[in-house]
Amino acid sequence: MKKETSISRRDFLLKNAALGVGIGLAPGLASATGRLFTSKGQFTDHGVASPIGQHRGVVATTGRNGKDVVLLWLFDHRGGYALLMIDAETGKSEQFEMPFTPGDAPYASILSGQNKLYTLFKGQFVEFDPVEGAFTFSHATQGAAMSLTEDDKGTIWAVSYPGCGLTSFEPQSRKFTDYGVVNKENWQQYPRYIAADDKGWVYLAVGYTASQIICFDPSTAKTHSILAEGERKQGLAYLYRDQDGSVYGKALESDKDGWVALYDGKVRRVERSPQQPVPYISGSQALFHKDFKSGKQVKKLDLVTNTLTISDPVAGGDKELKFSYTSDGAIVMGVALGPDKTICGGTAFPMRQFSFNPANGEWKNYDAYGQFNTVESDGKHLYVGGYPGGFLLRWDPSRPHKKTGKVQEPGNPAYLGESKPDVYRPFKILIHPERETVLFSGGPAYGVTGGGLVIWDKKTEKMEVVPDENLILNHSIMTMLALKHDLLLAGTSTTPGSGGEKKAHEATLFILDEKSRKVVWQEPVIPGVQGYNDLFRLKNGNIAGFADAQHFFIWNPEDRKLVKQVNIDKELGLGKTVLEQGPRIFVKGDRNNVYILLRKGVARLDTKTYAIELLAESPQPIRAGGTYHDGKVYFVCDSHLWSYGV
Numbered sequence: 001m002k003k004e005t006s007i008s009r010r011d012f013l014l015k016n017a018a019l020g021v022g023i024g025l026a027p028g029l030a031s032a033t034g035r036l037f038t039s040k041g042q043f044t045d046h047g048v049a050s051p052i053g054q055h056r057g058v059v060a061t062t063g064r065n066g067k068d069v070v071l072l073w074l075f076d077h078r079g080g081y082a083l084l085m086i087d088a089e090t091g092k093s094e095q096f097e098m099p100f101t102p103g104d105a106p107y108a109s110i111l112s113g114q115n116k117l118y119t120l121f122k123g124q125f126v127e128f129d130p131v132e133g134a135f136t137f138s139h140a141t142q143g144a145a146m147s148l149t150e151d152d153k154g155t156i157w158a159v160s161y162p163g164c165g166l167t168s169f170e171p172q173s174r175k176f177t178d179y180g181v182v183n184k185e186n187w188q189q190y191p192r193y194i195a196a197d198d199k200g201w202v203y204l205a206v207g208y209t210a211s212q213i214i215c216f217d218p219s220t221a222k223t224h225s226i227l228a229e230g231e232r233k234q235g236l237a238y239l240y241r242d243q244d245g246s247v248y249g250k251a252l253e254s255d256k257d258g259w260v261a262l263y264d265g266k267v268r269r270v271e272r273s274p275q276q277p278v279p280y281i282s283g284s285q286a287l288f289h290k291d292f293k294s295g296k297q298v299k300k301l302d303l304v305t306n307t308l309t310i311s312d313p314v315a316g317g318d319k320e321l322k323f324s325y326t327s328d329g330a331i332v333m334g335v336a337l338g339p340d341k342t343i344c345g346g347t348a349f350p351m352r353q354f355s356f357n358p359a360n361g362e363w364k365n366y367d368a369y370g371q372f373n374t375v376e377s378d379g380k381h382l383y384v385g386g387y388p389g390g391f392l393l394r395w396d397p398s399r400p401h402k403k404t405g406k407v408q409e410p411g412n413p414a415y416l417g418e419s420k421p422d423v424y425r426p427f428k429i430l431i432h433p434e435r436e437t438v439l440f441s442g443g444p445a446y447g448v449t450g451g452g453l454v455i456w457d458k459k460t461e462k463m464e465v466v467p468d469e470n471l472i473l474n475h476s477i478m479t480m481l482a483l484k485h486d487l488l489l490a491g492t493s494t495t496p497g498s499g500g501e502k503k504a505h506e507a508t509l510f511i512l513d514e515k516s517r518k519v520v521w522q523e524p525v526i527p528g529v530q531g532y533n534d535l536f537r538l539k540n541g542n543i544a545g546f547a548d549a550q551h552f553f554i555w556n557p558e559d560r561k562l563v564k565q566v567n568i569d570k571e572l573g574l575g576k577t578v579l580e581q582g583p584r585i586f587v588k589g590d591r592n593n594v595y596i597l598l599r600k601g602v603a604r605l606d607t608k609t610y611a612i613e614l615l616a617e618s619p620q621p622i623r624a625g626g627t628y629h630d631g632k633v634y635f636v637c638d639s640h641l642w643s644y645g646v
Contacts, residue, residue, distance in 0.1 A: 042645040049641050050352040053327035056106040057287040060298050063130040068292040076327045077639040079103040084325050088310050091321030099138045100124045110148040110282035120145035120158045139176040141167050151196035159204050162188035182223050183214050187501040198245035199264040207236030208447025208499030213249045215265050226267045234447045241278045248273035329639030334582050336375040337627040340398040343634050346372025355397045369404035374582030376429040385426030385440040390419035417463040421445035422452030427478045441477035444497040451476030474503040479535045488512045491532020507531050536586035538607050549576040554610050564610050575600045584625030587633050595633050597625045602644045
């Protein structure tokens with residue numbers, strides 16, 4: 001068995017679908033600020049940006065003494081860290097820490113016929129017994145389960161991301177079996193459906209680059225796939241277990257036809273399926289099973305107000321209960337300076353938006369339209385590029401918040417449009433300094449290779465999407481800035497959309513004529529790197545940049561040649577830069593000072609000699625970048641907003 005591998009916060013965000021019902025505030029969260037001094041300045045912890053957690057699956061079931069209880073997986077910036085059990089009669093809650101170090105998150109779970117809750121993430125398969133009120137089994141394996149099922153003998157099956165690893169657990173004998181990878185691809189697989197027929201065969205449906213259905217024989221541990229290359233489609237295959245004992249599937253869930261019946265490892269084409277699924281209490285991270293055996297139901301679970309509402313259809317009426325839990329706060333994607341001189345940004349899982357006023361220490365925190373990947377100000381508004389869907393918002397933090405909607409009366413932030421599938425995860429927003437345009441770029445949709453460029457015209461309020469085939473095929477733009485004469489300099493990434501196939505071998509810099517939408521120059525510049533993370537225009541006209549979070553370079557846009565290149569990790573011992581979906585590595589200060597945010601601390605760039613000086617090591621690793629205001633560089637450490645006085 002392979003050693004368990006950890007997953008970074010960035011990896012989690014890149015793979016996770018924006019699903020989930022209910023988010024919440026942890027009333028006991030330690031969010032007090034503190035001050036730490038160094039020899040060259042002052043670090044200040046301004047507190048948790050959004051002191052909120054999220055559930056990753058909710059199940060109504062039976063606990064001790066036949067009581068109705070609600071089980072939910074808890075998640076915050078650390079990853080999946082605990083299971084919460086709430087008494088549906090009193091609201092009393094118990095929090096059970098995961099039997100392993102927090103990280104990654106549940107993407108699927110199942111409540112078995114024997115009333116045990118299972119999940120698999122961070123390379124750990126676990127069983128929780130609500131009657132005993134304890135984790136009763138744990139076993140190391142690989143990956144994170146994207147789907148789980150229970151066969152007719154009561155065996156629990158799980159299939160995991162990213163390698164399509166298959167495992168089984170027999171509750172009676174307590175035998176755990178790891179079958180390893182059962183389907184090989186050159187891209188990360190999302191096996192979102194699993195089912196077993198009444199003969200014991202197990203079937204898996206995977207995506208996204210090319211859908212596939214796999215048949216697995218537990219008696220021999222052998223597999224075979226059923227979709228020929230010409231039948232595979234970009235997206236996710238689908239299947240389910242029917243009450244007739246067979247499993248039915250098709251190449252895409254959205255297909256109207258193309259059904260196959262799967263039984264005893266054999267495949268039969270059928271015109272339609274019976275559509276009588278065997279009911280399982282199982283699903284993705286959005287699982288919300290509301291029905292108790294007593295007949296009562298979970299009507300609402302609100303982790304923001306810590307309120308559980310129970311409905312009793314027999315007796316009539318609802319009962320509202322208060323519960324408690326603890327959290328370390330949500331993931332902060334990055335921060336920017338708003339036009340009202342507040343520090344603004346957004347969090348992920350749950351999706352929140354916030355602003356912090358340095359003048360008085362006031363925080364404002366609201367439900368967000370989605371994940372705020374990158375934020376920039378034009379002096380009047382903040383523009384937000386977000387996931388999922390590659391949406392663009394316009395936010396005025398000086399005005400009251402109003403819920404964002406696509407078709408309703410404009411909110412604040414106002415919805416301007418979206419750009420999927422060409423841009424699904426924005427990496428960079430560029431507010432053109434000379435034109436009335438807002439540009440943003442990023443990674444494409446699930447299973448897609450190559451991201452586009454989006455141009456929003458402020459005057460006409462129209463959006464144009466330039467696909468990757470008109471830019472650099474199979475690349476995505478990670479960073480960009482404006483040059484002279486309507487030219488844009490862009491740096492690419494070779495990373496495809498989640499579940500997509502990587503086709504480019506190295507990242508490149510290129511110059512685009514914004515008027516003609518034509519690429520007029522391109523070159524790898526630094527051979528072998530996979531992503532240009534951030535670019536910054538210096539006062540002397542040269543461009544400073546980072547690639548692969550460690551290759552620092554100076555590039556002259558006039559002769560299009562490198563002036564300097566150094567590996568700050570291997571050659572300077574500075575480690576790597578921050579690296580989020582919207583990196584914000586370079587921070588412009590006053591008096592032409594340029595700061596660099598490293599994982600280990602805050603550095604300053606000498607704009608004449610191009611030397612990098614580490615000013616101070618941060619008390620905590622810096623996770624996301626930053627902005628400058630009134631003598632301080634602001635940045636993110638996990639769920640906290642910090643600043644360093646320069």
